[in-house]
Amino acid sequence: MSATCNSADHFNKLQQQISVMRKEIKNLRQLLDSAVRSHRKHMTSLQSALTHTGQDAAPKRQPIPQTERMTQNSLEKGTIQTVPIGYISSCFSAKNGTPRQPTICGPSRATLQIRRSVFNNPEHSLIGLENYSHVWVVFLFHENGHLSYKAKVTPPRLNGQKVGVYSTRSPHRPNALGLTLAKLDKVAGDTLHLSEVDMIAGTPVLDIKPFIPDYDSPLHRPNVDSDKSGLQPEGTTCAECVGSDFVAPSPCTDNAQLALEVEGKDGGHGQSADPRLLNRKEKSNVLSPGDASSTSVPEALGKDLSTVLEELSAFISQGNDHLNLGSSSRESQASDGRKAKPLKQEEDGAKPCYGEEAYSTIAGWIREPPVTSLEVRFTPQAERDLGVFLGPDSAEPPGCNQPRFKFLRGPKEAASAIQGILAADPRSVYRRSRCVDRLFFFTLDTADITCWFGPGFAEVLQVKPLAV
Numbered sequence: 453m454s455a456t457c458n459s460a461d462h463f464n465k466l467q468q469q470i471s472v473m474r475k476e477i478k479n480l481r482q483l484l485d486s487a488v489r490s491h492r493k494h495m496t497s498l499q500s501a502l503t504h505t506g507q508d509a510a511p512k513r514q515p516i517p518q519t520e521r522m523t524q525n526s527l528e529k530g531t532i533q534t535v536p537i538g539y540i541s542s543c544f545s546a547k548n549g550t551p552r553q554p555t556i557c558g559p560s561r562a563t564l565q566i567r568r569s570v571f572n573n574p575e576h577s578l579i580g581l582e583n584y585s586h587v588w589v590v591f592l593f594h595e596n597g598h599l600s601y602k603a604k605v606t607p608p609r610l611n612g613q614k615v616g617v618y619s620t621r622s623p624h625r626p627n628a629l630g631l632t633l634a635k636l637d638k639v640a641g642d643t644l645h646l647s648e649v650d651m652i653a654g655t656p657v658l659d660i661k662p663f664i665p666d667y668d669s670p671l672h673r674p675n676v677d678s679d680k681s682g683l684q685p686e687g688t689t690c691a692e693c694v695g696s697d698f699v700a701p702s703p704c705t706d707n708a709q710l711a712l713e714v715e716g717k718d719g720g721h722g723q724s725a726d727p728r729l730l731n732r733k734e735k736s737n738v739l740s741p742g743d744a745s746s747t748s749v750p751e752a753l754g755k756d757l758s759t760v761l762e763e764l765s766a767f768i769s770q771g772n773d774h775l776n777l778g779s780s781s782r783e784s785q786a787s788d789g790r791k792a793k794p795l796k797q798e799e800d801g802a803k804p805c806y807g808e809e810a811y812s813t814i815a816g817w818i819r820e821p822p823v824t825s826l827e828v829r830f831t832p833q834a835e836r837d838l839g840v841f842l843g844p845d846s847a848e849p850p851g852c853n854q855p856r857f858k859f860l861r862g863p864k865e866a867a868s869a870i871q872g873i874l875a876a877d878p879r880s881v882y883r884r885s886r887c888v889d890r891l892f893f894f895t896l897d898t899a900d901i902t903c904w905f906g907p908g909f910a911e912v913l914q915v916k917p918l919a920v
């Protein structure tokens with residue numbers, strides 16, 4: 453009996469000692485990691501200072517202080533010292549058990565207070581954010597434990613199979629950066645109240661950006677791959693443009709064409725090509741539950757409605773490690789083998805949600821900005837200039853005199869790109885409202901473009917090959 457007690461005591465003591473040693477090892481690891489980190493930072497700034505001494509790339513009006521110059525050079529080289537804007541307080545204190553992706557556990561809540569050391573008035577930095585329902589949180593996997601990373605990883609849900617780290621959401625990556633789409637429940641002064649998070653308490657946050665489906669979701673992008681969109685291939689003309697050598701960007705633009713397809717009726721060439729309007733059309737068609745069956749969007753996408761809804765739902769609830777395995781594997785995401793459900797039900801059951809728009813909101817000015825888009829014109833000279841550019845795969849021998857694009861497929865794609873850039877008015881507010889000089893220059897691929905702005909329009913005057 454007493455021998456049993458003694459060995460039980462001994463066992464307990466040993467266990468206690470092991471747990472103390474484990475804690476010590478953990479502390480030592482953290483110390484080592486932070487020493488390695490600060491050594492790396494130190495080396496990086498030293499290196500950058502050495503490499504760049506006397507090599508300021510950008511012309512500067514005033515001499516820039518040494519420290520600022522070092523920062524600027526580091527930025528140009530892509531090596532910056534990060535400054536957390538705040539640290540996550542969350543309901544998860546350890547990595548174990550923390551959801552692998554935010555969608556797994558809705559009530560996973562967190563707060564983030566913007567630090568006063570970053571802004572004098574941190575609450576000012578959050579003004580306007582309350583209009584958004586979701587935010588991107590860019591953070592550091594500060595508890596990775598070790599700084600090693602490998603080109604191939606084994607995501608838990610792939611059960612031992614290896615894939616490239618960049619095809620996964622693995623925390624173990626060269627720059628240990630995490631990206632989470634969190635629900636923004638409330639902004640209170642300098643603090644964000646979040647839910648649907650997968651970050652542990654103490655996580656350093658580097659940045660916050662509003663989630664804007666119009667920019668962030670491919671479902672909202674009008675410019676789909678031209679091969680799949682049924683658009684005119686480069687070098688061909690649409691019926692309205694026949695007779696002109698130059699394929700003018702408007703009214704045969706990608707956006708306008710797609711808008712017609714999405715609407716499923718002939719809207720005429722006077723229809724707006726504004727992607728914002730297109731987005732509204734998509735929204736009312738795809739995402740309104742009542743109208744869903746009558747929409748022509750599935751037709752425009754070449755898919756049936758249930759596939760569209762399913763893909764929409766799968767996109768929203770991107771699974772662990774977000775492996776792009778295609779729709780068939782997305783179906784298998786549910787652990788019980790059922791297909792992913794297209795509808796998401798809010799917790800209180802009162803608000804069934806049909807896709808991201810139903811539960812994501814954005815500031816009104818994103819879709820209805822106080823600045824109107826511009827009409828874009830090309831002078832005959834500019835049309836001629838652009839018309840001589842060749843695409844990268846042109847049959848003309850590389851040595852020929854004609855200028856050649858490196859990225860754009862040819863004059864039509866370039867015209868469409870120029871149209872998009874200028875219609876959105878690329879000028880700064882200062883330039884738009886104060887500058888007398890209305891000429892505007894920019895480069896696109898291998899072309900140097902000169903244009904000017906008048907009331908409600910932008911006109912391309914000249915397109916020349918970029919001087920090399």
Ligand SMILES: C[S@@+](CC[C@H](N)C(=O)[O-])C[C@H]1O[C@@H](n2cnc3c(N)ncnc32)[C@H](O)[C@@H]1O
Binds near residue numbers: 550596773
């Ligand atoms: C697979 S990662 C995905 C994170 C993010 N959604 C992304 O895609 O970049 C989520 C896991 O990272 C771990 N994690 C969360 N916060 C962390 C932190 N600060 N340091 C290290 N690991 C963390 C947790 O174990 C969590 O399950």
